[in-house]
Amino acid sequence: MTAVLNKKSHKSIKDLQRQIAVYEDETAYKELFFILFNSLTRFAAGIVQSKEIAEEIVSDVFMGIWTDRAKLNAIDDLQLYIFIAVKNNSIRKAKQLHKRTTVSIDEIDVEMESLYQNPEQRLISGESVNRIEAAISHLPQRARLIFKLAKEDNMRYKDIAALLNISVKTVDNQLAIALKKITTALGAPFRKKS
Amino acid sequence: MSRDKIWHLFSRKLANEASTEELHELQQLLEDNSALFHEMEAIEELWNSEAQEDADYLEATYHLHYEKMKKLGIEPKHIDESDEVVSTSFFTPGRKKAVAMFSLFAIAVVSFFIIKKPTTETPALTAEVAATPKEVATKNGVSTKMILPDGSTVWLNAGSKLDYTRIGKSGNREVQLTGEAFFDIVKNPKRPFIIHTSKIDVKVLGTKFNVKAYPEDKTVETSLVQGSVEVFVKNRPGEKFLLKPNQKLVLLNNAETDVLPKATLNRSAKLPIIAIDHLTYRNNDTMAVETSWMQNKLVFENEAFAEVARKMERWYDVRIQFRNKTLEDELLNGDFRKETLKQALEALRITTDFRYKIEDKTVLIY
Numbered sequence: 001m002t003a004v005l006n007k008k009s010h011k012s013i014k015d016l017q018r019q020i021a022v023y024e025d026e027t028a029y030k031e032l033f034f035i036l037f038n039s040l041t042r043f044a045a046g047i048v049q050s051k052e053i054a055e056e057i058v059s060d061v062f063m064g065i066w067t068d069r070a071k072l073n074a075i076d077d078l079q080l081y082i083f084i085a086v087k088n089n090s091i092r093k094a095k096q097l098h099k100r101t102t103v104s105i106d107e108i109d110v111e112m113e114s115l116y117q118n119p120e121q122r123l124i125s126g127e128s129v130n131r132i133e134a135a136i137s138h139l140p141q142r143a144r145l146i147f148k149l150a151k152e153d154n155m156r157y158k159d160i161a162a163l164l165n166i167s168v169k170t171v172d173n174q175l176a177i178a179l180k181k182i183t184t185a186l187g188a189p190f191r192k193k194s
Numbered sequence: 195m196s197r198d199k200i201w202h203l204f205s206r207k208l209a210n211e212a213s214t215e216e217l218h219e220l221q222q223l224l225e226d227n228s229a230l231f232h233e234m235e236a237i238e239e240l241w242n243s244e245a246q247e248d249a250d251y252l253e254a255t256y257h258l259h260y261e262k263m264k265k266l267g268i269e270p271k272h273i274d275e276s277d278e279v280v281s282t283s284f285f286t287p288g289r290k291k292a293v294a295m296f297s298l299f300a301i302a303v304v305s306f307f308i309i310k311k312p313t314t315e316t317p318a319l320t321a322e323v324a325a326t327p328k329e330v331a332t333k334n335g336v337s338t339k340m341i342l343p344d345g346s347t348v349w350l351n352a353g354s355k356l357d358y359t360r361i362g363k364s365g366n367r368e369v370q371l372t373g374e375a376f377f378d379i380v381k382n383p384k385r386p387f388i389i390h391t392s393k394i395d396v397k398v399l400g401t402k403f404n405v406k407a408y409p410e411d412k413t414v415e416t417s418l419v420q421g422s423v424e425v426f427v428k429n430r431p432g433e434k435f436l437l438k439p440n441q442k443l444v445l446l447n448n449a450e451t452d453v454l455p456k457a458t459l460n461r462s463a464k465l466p467i468i469a470i471d472h473l474t475y476r477n478n479d480t481m482a483v484e485t486s487w488m489q490n491k492l493v494f495e496n497e498a499f500a501e502v503a504r505k506m507e508r509w510y511d512v513r514i515q516f517r518n519k520t521l522e523d524e525l526l527n528g529d530f531r532k533e534t535l536k537q538a539l540e541a542l543r544i545t546t547d548f549r550y551k552i553e554d555k556t557v558l559i560y
Binding site for chain 1: 198201202204205206208209210211229233234236237239240244245247249252256258259262263268269270271513554555556
């Protein structure tokens, strides 16, 4: 049986946030963990370059979410809040580990989750999917990071901009670059070489 | 820039940032470029599909996370409401009323409670390996009707899912149901139609009947309108229950934590409790309460508030929570069609004393 998951919507995160804050609901807490854990871990691993350390950082941030649950309702956008906390902790850790003073967002090397097609409406062959995945892995790191946050985390431009301390215009440009490269890679065999 | 305009428009569309004008502009730009149009369509499809998360991995990771919190003494408390209800407040006035109602029901109809040796759970009817999955699902607040490949008609109630992958050219007729559906099965004596749910299998040749098997509900029910059906209960292999028209089979969904009031003596047996009841008809209705949802009606008769709340959650697409647990056992009657959530709650308040608060999509009953 296929589990066709809905895109993570801010609406459902909002619901969970309230459940946790008002009712101290563990089920909601667990669900939030399930929704965000893998994606946050990939994001953190892009900064600290270690999956284990990344998981630890995300787990610690989630602990803070529970201990501060009473104040949770004051947070406007919980997903963005968690991402920023994970980013800050990851950068601190990366500085410690690699004895660096700064970590630039252009050094964040994120991995994407593997692409998934709904088997009922397969529009492209497995071979094309491979070509697309190759194109994604060859994207500049900044473009790939923005692509990941927009696609997998369903983040708005302004949220991505806030998270990465860049302008909305940069987000707009980088995503356009990413999609141009990816879409062109899909069409490559059918086009005349220029 | 103008050459790259199309990519800006496309990415804004995918990221949900495009205005109506921009969507329109993109469409016009693509009109004379059908190759690009198809490529973008495929990319959009990929963009919108989500990888299946590895639930086992997440479960294990959460477990570790939880243990870590436990060590620090800051872990969330598991809530186990069913224990609380049974041990502290079983004989509340509401319960007593429910017990009385249920005893009547139990005496008036053919009812039997069989204790057998516990057996391991094996499917009552084995199924063949599936091909490409075919599935239809409904959200809360919506129901749908569809024709299956074998010509049978299915009405799928809100918050339900039907997998009909195993209705094949080879003549197989098997479906997997989560939630509630009414089936009008095309007769084929050579090819029985089988409905699998997590707790029961229903086998039919050609007939009209309703199956209600929501995982969150207290009972799993099979209601027969016409013809005949055989019901197999999964953890009682070798037994089958034959239903006649206007009969329904009621099975406790979770016999380990839930208890039908009459069956308290059998609790240690840890077996599902089964009863056969008659369908309920209200006043001059020609349609049974059990199948009223097909006429876009929300009808319940002498049902516990907790069960009614589950129905209303699916009907109005809300979450209903009880702050006052004794209210869960109040028995309610209702017949709603076009009423809003508020109107329905107000109507229920006429006979039952409770207050409510609606906040966004959550209803608090207290």
